Amino acid sequence: MSRAFNFCAGPAALPEEVLKQAQDEMLDWQHQAGCSVMEMSHRSAEFISIIEQAEQDLRDLLAIPDRYKVLFMQGGASSQFAMLPMNLLGESTQADYFNTGQWSKKAIAEAKRYCDVNVVASGDDQNFCYVPKAADWKLSESAAYVHYVANETIGGLEFAEVPEVGGKVLVADMSSTLLSRPIDVSRYGVIYAGAQKNIGPAGLTLVIIDESLLGNASAQTPAMFNYEIAAKNGSLYNTPPSYSIYLAGLVFKWLKNLGGLEAMAEINERKAKKLYGFIDQSDFYANPVEIESRSWMNVPFTLASADLDKEFLVQAEQRRLLNLKGHRSVGGMRASIYNAVPEKAVDALIEFMADFEQQQSR
Amino acid sequence: MSRAFNFCAGPAALPEEVLKQAQDEMLDWQHQAGCSVMEMSHRSAEFISIIEQAEQDLRDLLAIPDRYKVLFMQGGASSQFAMLPMNLLGESTQADYFNTGQWSKKAIAEAKRYCDVNVVASGDDQNFCYVPKAADWKLSESAAYVHYVANETIGGLEFAEVPEVGGKVLVADMSSTLLSRPIDVSRYGVIYAGAQKNIGPAGLTLVIIDESLLGNASAQTPAMFNYEIAAKNGSLYNTPPSYSIYLAGLVFKWLKNLGGLEAMAEINERKAKKLYGFIDQSDFYANPVEIESRSWMNVPFTLASADLDKEFLVQAEQRRLLNLKGHRSVGGMRASIYNAVPEKAVDALIEFMADFEQQQSR
Numbered sequence: 088m089s090r091a092f093n094f095c096a097g098p099a100a101l102p103e104e105v106l107k108q109a110q111d112e113m114l115d116w117q118h119q120a121g122c123s124v125m126e127m128s129h130r131s132a133e134f135i136s137i138i139e140q141a142e143q144d145l146r147d148l149l150a151i152p153d154r155y156k157v158l159f160m161q162g163g164a165s166s167q168f169a170m171l172p173m174n175l176l177g178e179s180t181q182a183d184y185f186n187t188g189q190w191s192k193k194a195i196a197e198a199k200r201y202c203d204v205n206v207v208a209s210g211d212d213q214n215f216c217y218v219p220k221a222a223d224w225k226l227s228e229s230a231a232y233v234h235y236v237a238n239e240t241i242g243g244l245e246f247a248e249v250p251e252v253g254g255k256v257l258v259a260d261m262s263s264t265l266l267s268r269p270i271d272v273s274r275y276g277v278i279y280a281g282a283q284k285n286i287g288p289a290g291l292t293l294v295i296i297d298e299s300l301l302g303n304a305s306a307q308t309p310a311m312f313n314y315e316i317a318a319k320n321g322s323l324y325n326t327p328p329s330y331s332i333y334l335a336g337l338v339f340k341w342l343k344n345l346g347g348l349e350a351m352a353e354i355n356e357r358k359a360k361k362l363y364g365f366i367d368q369s370d371f372y373a374n375p376v377e378i379e380s381r382s383w384m385n386v387p388f389t390l391a392s393a394d395l396d397k398e399f400l401v402q403a404e405q406r407r408l409l410n411l412k413g414h415r416s417v418g419g420m421r422a423s424i425y426n427a428v429p430e431k432a433v434d435a436l437i438e439f440m441a442d443f444e445q446q447q448s449r
Numbered sequence: 450m451s452r453a454f455n456f457c458a459g460p461a462a463l464p465e466e467v468l469k470q471a472q473d474e475m476l477d478w479q480h481q482a483g484c485s486v487m488e489m490s491h492r493s494a495e496f497i498s499i500i501e502q503a504e505q506d507l508r509d510l511l512a513i514p515d516r517y518k519v520l521f522m523q524g525g526a527s528s529q530f531a532m533l534p535m536n537l538l539g540e541s542t543q544a545d546y547f548n549t550g551q552w553s554k555k556a557i558a559e560a561k562r563y564c565d566v567n568v569v570a571s572g573d574d575q576n577f578c579y580v581p582k583a584a585d586w587k588l589s590e591s592a593a594y595v596h597y598v599a600n601e602t603i604g605g606l607e608f609a610e611v612p613e614v615g616g617k618v619l620v621a622d623m624s625s626t627l628l629s630r631p632i633d634v635s636r637y638g639v640i641y642a643g644a645q646k647n648i649g650p651a652g653l654t655l656v657i658i659d660e661s662l663l664g665n666a667s668a669q670t671p672a673m674f675n676y677e678i679a680a681k682n683g684s685l686y687n688t689p690p691s692y693s694i695y696l697a698g699l700v701f702k703w704l705k706n707l708g709g710l711e712a713m714a715e716i717n718e719r720k721a722k723k724l725y726g727f728i729d730q731s732d733f734y735a736n737p738v739e740i741e742s743r744s745w746m747n748v749p750f751t752l753a754s755a756d757l758d759k760e761f762l763v764q765a766e767q768r769r770l771l772n773l774k775g776h777r778s779v780g781g782m783r784a785s786i787y788n789a790v791p792e793k794a795v796d797a798l799i800e801f802m803a804d805f806e807q808q809q810s811r
Contacts, residue, residue: 090476091483095490098691106476106485113472114452114465121453121771123468125650125696128457128772161523161652162673165687169671197672283688288487290523290652290690307669309531310559311524325527326645328652328690329460334487409483410490 092432095410096240096385097263098283100427105337124333129326137329138322141336148339148348151272151295158294158314159322159332163281164190164262167292168197170312171234171258171277176202177303179231183207185224185250188215188239189416190260198234201305205230215242218380221251232256232276238264238382240284241414243374243421245382249274256300263384265293266342267426268352276300284384285426287335290328342426351426358424358433359383365437371444389419391447396420399443406439408432454794457772458602458747459625460645462789467699486695491688499691500684503698510701510710513634513657520656520676521684521694525643526552526624529654530559532674533596533620533639538564539665541593545569547586547612550577550601551778552622560596563667567592577604580742583613594618594638600626600744602646603776605736605783607744611636618662625746627655628704629788630714638662646746647788649697652690704788713788720786720795721745727799733806751781753809758782761805768801770794 093100186209205227208219233252238245240263256276265280283289301315413419455462548571567589570581595614600607602625618638627642645651663677775781
């Protein structure tokens, strides 16, 4: 069959060009290595060139200052939830966390194993449909760092601006927003992201960390959870998820060829505006998130009646529009429109949504 | 170019049939999903069928008793080195470890973060060229478990038999031997293996654990390091390395089609015997490991003079025999002849070694 339009929240769509290149050289990298990237020693000159090029391209895309280390790790954001306190607390026993949705809650629960968590602000009073205003934040004095989830994949909520935390070390889970637009890396102590949205296949986690934060891991930190060990070994303390790093590198090249993150941001903003615009003009569809906090990447929406959800999904699949079911904790629908979801996919979705609405109002 | 014979210690050769199938369905799984396995939700019916089938095939291959859980994890054996004490110590403060080489030493160093390590026996007095005899083992009374590395990838050393530890919980790092021959899983508390030798791409780690050992993790154990959490969530506590699991599943099918582990063991034994036999009859090549402890998977050997190493590697590459350089900590050469390295690769290596020897003695 042909490829469908894939609105999955993650693992998510990858650029077709990237998959085609990977397919082409699956058995023989660059038609000269004599083996697949999967079969290469991670200490070989070939693989070192792959990981170094991937890092350089990522640095170029995000304009990462030299003082930051780029780490290719494993275990997803869920592993970072423990790594952060293990590595960053030092003498402190407290950390500040924003609570803006399901991923915030998971990060907080895990941090509580290792320290006191001060919740800076929470949107749970209104089912996480807004980013709390700065006037309502309660930052603590003694927190080692301030953590927030830049984009809540499940709720479809995104911080429009970098939180101003008065010189504190700012840590961001950017799993579902990294590479969707330019960011100012210098504002952060740590940025991390599971790969399976805008970066590459699941199983790879990117960490971008100010090197001044290295060296404070607690004695109980496993070697594989220690940022300093990863940094000192160029992400090769043990065998890395090498094929995923290779694919991430192809994605970075694809982004550069496309014009980088400013070009990508323009496309993403246009895609999001189209879809939200359509939802807002309709009396049949609705999105619960306040306008200034809406995610560019994950667009949850409900139908006029939840009884129609099943039929909507059946018809969507018939049109080859896949994975529109909302997260089980929220219900309704969700369209994830990451970098690799083309504008024509959004157009096709809107066309279908309009048809479905009309069909139901007949 | 064509595919070479790849003797890499890991990431290692994969079966060509597996790579070809992955290539064929890279953009559209089974030519009907509309997307790559990499782009599928890990909660989708399609992916659930992939991971369940992979687990079932692994259970069939190893005849895993029902009381064992199979976990698909991340982080390699190096992560297991910390997970084991974190999950298994319980009230105990001690664990027993065999020291038979570089991986044993790494496992011991990491365990020392969490408990006292009693070294049961060590081969370091003779540069790890033998497996210590049972008469020389010193098992402790209070150890929570006994750990050994079933095959030392770097030294080329393999336990010919399962250590008899008198009813203690036996834990084995089988990273470079799992699936190379039948084993009796019921003898073990935990078996673990990084995937990048006989299983699939790097980034996936298999854990086979007696379910009676679950539930004893210390409070400081990260959720992602907790076997019980992984088991309760069917390895889907968070997004797993889904593409690697898919490829591992293809490898399991390949093994089953080939006749399972007894058939594989016959081939592997024949390959190893050929290569050791050739080395032993030669005055030019040598293997330092005592005969009954020699690995079927990793065959280190030295040339008559280390001055010839470079020339040997250059000529080997010209013959498309790749990655024969020994580990930097040992020197010399190493041929890793895992499941996916065909017998004709071993034949080609022996032919080259004979030619090289003759050339040098002219």
